[in-house]
Amino acid sequence: MNRQNLCEWLAWLERAHPSEIDLGLERIRQVADRLSLGSDARVLTVAGTNGKGSCVTFASALIQGSGRKVGTYTSPHILHYCERVRIDGVPVSEAQMCEAFTAVDEARGEVSLTYFEFGTLAALWLFARHQVDVMVLEVGLGGRLDAVNIIDADVAVITSIAIDHEVWLGSDREAIGREKAGIARSGRPLICADREPPESVLSAARHLGAPVERIGVDFEITEQASGYMFCRGDRRVNLPSLHLPAASVAAAIVAVETLGIAIDELALVRLANQTQLPGRMQRLRSGRVSYMLDVAHNPAATEYLAAKLRVQRPAGRLHCVFAVMADKDIDGVLAPLTPLVDTWYLAQLSDVPRAAAPEALADRLANAKANVVQVGSMATCLAQAAAVAGDDDLVLVCGSFFTVSAALALLIPDGS
Template identity: 45%
Template structure:
């Protein structure tokens, strides 16, 4: 085997391919076929601009509550690479991943693979050997040309559609929708969780003969006191518990997940009791993750305008009246103005946290963009994320809320520092 540790393998993979993102399926499919080792498990593929991770978590929690053995592949990770490849809710260990890395390396010959492609093939190889009842694959970017799309999904869900990753996917909802709809397959269940279906997507599924189930049409939900009701294309459920993941937007995700599960009942029957147990036990780090304290901290990976608007809605709903201080970082290729504009009227002060990566926008780049959107004070010049957070905490009153958001990488570094004991929160502990 080329390397003996996970860290060595990952460092090498980062240098293997000339492009960090190289959309296309031919190279990945060729290596997948060379790997062999049997048929893929029943496959559910999940795409979307936002809500992918939550939908995967909901699907996994409900199916595991029903007694199924389930693998999930997601990206990126927050604390450890192993989070990306999980079986029955537990990250796969280093040794298993390294062994699979070795098999992928041996099967690829002289085919160059990106970091994401290498990881995708590794997950698929592990899952094919694990005796799973189902594998749930999260699209990394787009859908049509994403590496996970080498597998013909037995059922597919697109959670939401909005503007993001324009450099690769296009600069309109219609263009992006066509890329995401590429995970649907004719003759297999296809679900759209976004209640506003772009016309191009509807034309595409009609041309392809795909029977699409849409939020607000074939299925939907309504609030019912402290719970909610769900109606599907062939049945309904009443007085369900709210998903354990906070935020009203999770009902959009949960509603679409229940419709998909209803459509695959002949293959993966799920009792109502398992639905309830899955909703009550689902967890996902980095999404409205509350860290109790005085002040409290909320960590969220919102990094596009749609996600920022959802974050703002949750702040009004759950923390209305409290002063909000934002520890913020974002990639320069994102719609920075759109993200900032989504929450600007709620933020009393901004603390610009530096990230040691080329894609990250610097404080000098962010300052004029924020100044154009808000009159709130903007603070920068910090050495690292921990220093930016400590500055926010020094300025915060006990009843304030500090929100750490704008990038997966920011939330990952913040949570990693807390997990390793770096003093960023004066003894606060992380609770998922």
């Protein structure tokens, strides 16, 4: 079939493979070999339960700031698929994406690939075509068997390890850590931004002979009255207030320096102050209403979000527009937020089969004696929350990437 545009490609990819997730590297390696993706680019690979997108974003900004061409691969996207593949911070065009998909399709022959595998190969093909100096790759799920792991990392980063995706990764941190440590390579540095990493991570590094740098041991970032202090060895750098998680920022700095890229201190301070990531405690204002949007979708992520909200609590009320996937630990996701939220608005994500029914969420919140005001479409929930929000109130939108994407499409329909 001749697919004419990106929409046709994505629609085909969604149904091209029998299952959405099919972990393993044999099929994708076979197609990668046919594509001849060899490159002289240095490779930074980032895994983690939470914070990996922030680490990838800040590392990419630092690399670009050093004058090197950087290719960045992330997932999932918020508003547009091309957000996943960026060259020097700019998403590739739909035409370039279609060209890459065509190349992968022609190379695969009879080999079936998942949506994510297809996209990963397309990103690597584009990076080779653009002759990037450094590739910064975000693991999609786990690490050891994730499609990104067909590429050997020169430096690997693990941002955090928490319980999520238990069906595929295991039900405890030791098992999950073992999967994430699969991105490490023999004799090559592993940066760990988890303050209490499972023994499985450290054991895997020892077995490989991969030197480990750990936050709290070999480098540190601490909050100060006027921002943050980053420390590594004898080096001390005062950073302003950050828009990204501090541990992810620190891991990005260490990773980029470990790649052998010098970071100018003035540039570091400027980028720390400027670099943001959509959907990560993203603030925006629409009319008189203040919003915060966050993709937090597991208990560790909502605990982090709740901790930040306690510090940045609005003077008025906190209203929450919420939707989550049914396969998550929903009670664990809700628990940190329930004491902080004054009113709940439970959105139906009708085009997302995995989404939990808002009526079921309402029952859970009723048991916690929470105030559920609205159950309905995202448009209805946002409109109702905005209608009751006072000047000192904050409307929080959270629960998943799909939740934030649906809200942003309504709040900033032109994507600007």
